[in-house]
Amino acid sequence: MNPIVVMPDFFVDRVIKLGSKEEFFNSINDKARLGGGSIRGVPTADIKGGNAANVAYCLAKLGARVALFTMADDIGAAILRQTFSRFGEHVNLLVTTGRHGSTTAFELLNERDVRVNIMISDVGDNSKFGPDMVNSSDHLNYLKNSDAAVVVNWGSNLKGTQLAEHAFKNSPKSLHFIDPADIETRKEDFRDSLKYIAEFTDVLSINESEYNSLAEVAGLEHLELTSEDIVDHTKNAVRQLAEKIGISVDLHTRKGAAWSNGKETSFVRAIKVDVRTLTGAGDSWDSADILGYLAGLNATERLTFANATVSLYLRSQTSEPPTNNEVFELLERIGV
Secondary structure (H helix, E strand, O other), rough: OOOOEEEEOEEEEEEEEEEHHHHHHHHHHHHHOOOOOOOOOOOOOEEEEOOHHHHHHHHHOOOOOEEEEEEEHHHHHHHHHHHHHHHHHHEEEEEEEEEEEEEEEEEEEEOOOOEEEEEEEEHHHHHHHOOOOOOOHHHHHHHHHHOOEEOOOOOOHOOOOOOOOHHHHHOOOOOEEEEEEOOOHHHHHHHHHHHHHHOOEEEEEEEHHHHHHHHHHHOOOOOOOOOHHHHHHHHHHHHHHHHHHOOOEEEEOOOEEEOOOOOOEEEEEEEOOOOOOOHHEEEEEHHHHHHHOOOOOOHHHHHHHHHHHHHHHHHHOOOOOOHHHHHHHHHOOOOO
């Protein structure tokens, strides 16, 4: 197996797990009235983060060979080396010197009692990670010989369109996969960028929030996960988007996952789990989806594999993605 190249972002994440939003704000208001102070007893965890670093790590846990193109300072680079050291020669880190990002992620219940994560980020130099960061002979050699080129977190990268075009043009035999992450503040720009990279892109992977951001500026129907006919509603939505942009779309939501190439569609319901962690779940889903493509699975098989992978991640208390064997054991246990 040739390496899967993933780029460009690395963050250091602090995940803060809370009850409801109201409880959190009440605690803040109480402390503010008293002139400040500590809110104690809140579970927190410091973990490696960033979509690219997370996807690369999840792919490695699933047994893939990976090359991560990213940016970090000396401390961040040391964290990356320590994090990925367990995989030995299966992971190659090409780290450009710069300021990596930092995120504080709050996981809490919203008004509908659905657990969500709200992230406050300093994107660092990830905002300007362009083709000039991926132009060494090592970079270009990895791209040329890769099985897949994966560009993520376009939303934080002002040079994301140029980076995707550069990466995809220099990996002509690879699967070309893009997950833009949160595009709400740049949704018109992303819509317009798709016109330039559609001919080089095989897969656009998005969640329901990103779908609705893009649908709003593309003149398409809003996706409602509370719809009674959730399967047909979601399949119709993803088909219309794929037809509109000329790229196959993989959509992952808390209700299930859907795929369309603009003509055919597939939908697989999510596996119900007791959610213990959210931050990084989409990256876990993407990693399994990418491997499904490379393994030649059909759409239903691929979405099932990705849903099973993310279900194991969601129930992990340590934000640790599963191995291939763990995913296969789950699929066998539930009779898939």
